[in-house]
Amino acid sequence: MGTILDYLKEYGDYSLEEKPFSEVDSLVVSQLSYLKFDGIVPGPEEAHAPVSLPEIAAHADYDHLYADERYRKDNTALFQGILKSRRFGQMRIWNYVNYIEPEIESQFSAMVCGLSEKIFYVVFRGTDENMVGWKEDLNLAFSEPVPGQRQSVSYLEQAAQTIPGSFFAGGHSKGGNFAVYAAMHCDPRVRERIAAIYDHDGPGFRPEVREQGAWQEIRGRIHKTVPRSSLVGMLFYTEGNYQVVESKTIGLAQHNPYTWLVKGDAFRIADDIRPGQKFMDQAINDWILSLDQAQMHIFVDTLYRVVQASETDNLIDFTAHWFHSVQKIGKAISEVDEETADVIMQIMRALFDMVSLHAKEQAQLERHSKPHRSEKK
Secondary structure (H helix, E strand, O other), X not given: OEOHHHHHHHHOXXXXXXXXXXHHHHHHHHHHOOOOXXXXXXXXXXXXXXXXXXXXXXXXXXXXXXXXXXXXXXXXXXXXXXXXXXXXXXXXXXXXXXXXXXXXXXXXXXEEEEOOOOOEEEXXXXXXXXXXXXXXXXXXXXXXOOHHHHHHHHHHXXXXXXXXXXXXXXXXXXXXXXXXXXXXHOXXXXXXXXXXXXXEOOOOOOHHHHOOOOHHHHHHHEEEEEEOOOOHHHOOOOOOOOEEEOEOOOHHHXXXXXXXXXXXXXXXXXXXXXXXXXXXXXXXXXXHHHOOHHHHHHHHHHHHHHHHOOOOOEHHXXXXXXXXXXXXXXXXXXXXXXXXXHHHHHHHHHHHHHHHHHHHHHHHHHHHHOOOHHHOO
């Protein structure tokens, strides 16, 4: 067993004709979308031909691909593995966009990958190192679509004009959410051309948001994968049609695609999400849906305002100066006005009550599922 990096080494010599495109391939492309192609790959408004991987490798700004220092080693190995493989080596990339817009609390990036003459993938980037992307994640708890979701629709429709025939769409984390949202809301003529939608541990949608789109029309084409300790991917996700992937780490760290286990040419599949995690996921979902929009806004805005007190705009600086950041956050918490603090306490009390309720229900369920002594042989 290994990871997507080992998969590239072992199966990179197989062409896409010899071994059809798979969910593991989708995760490879989804992780590739996190690299910084700014100034290297043309955007929708640029009349340039698609860029090949060798051209990217030879570009003067090649090292900028790995600007996110947290994953420099793995991302370098990923790109080099893709570049040297027969499977992905002919890939061309175009239509790259990367918008960081703090004023509307949006972080959006996407690109089109031509893996062969017949296989095309519209991939949406998940949350990167920018703090504004994290705020947009929090905003998914509201009934209104976030700016990135709206952008995903127009992007998909425009990108589809550059692709002949059918194509895949997908992404990791928020990128998976954007891919599903775009497919739900795009022009029906574009929607019918989508062969499959890959959602790798992406959050779902509030019931009222999902009902506004063509969910029923696309649900059979969605391939959702989550790790065993999934939190992000199970937010607002009540459908049972997902696959659970084993990871080499524990807890929230399993959200990282480089920890997902691959056995042979496929993911190593587990029976289900860990029981304790599943219980917490259900409690958190019920808690969020129990809050009204005003309470949710106070909670989200206060949480983000407190984190902003660290005076960094990206997670790299935040973690690099961890002690300094935490000190400033602690000071900001103490300065929250009394009325806001009361609301936050009420909201947190509601969370603890919801967790307690679910714990009691779980205990009762386990008691009833155990055979009585008289039933034992």
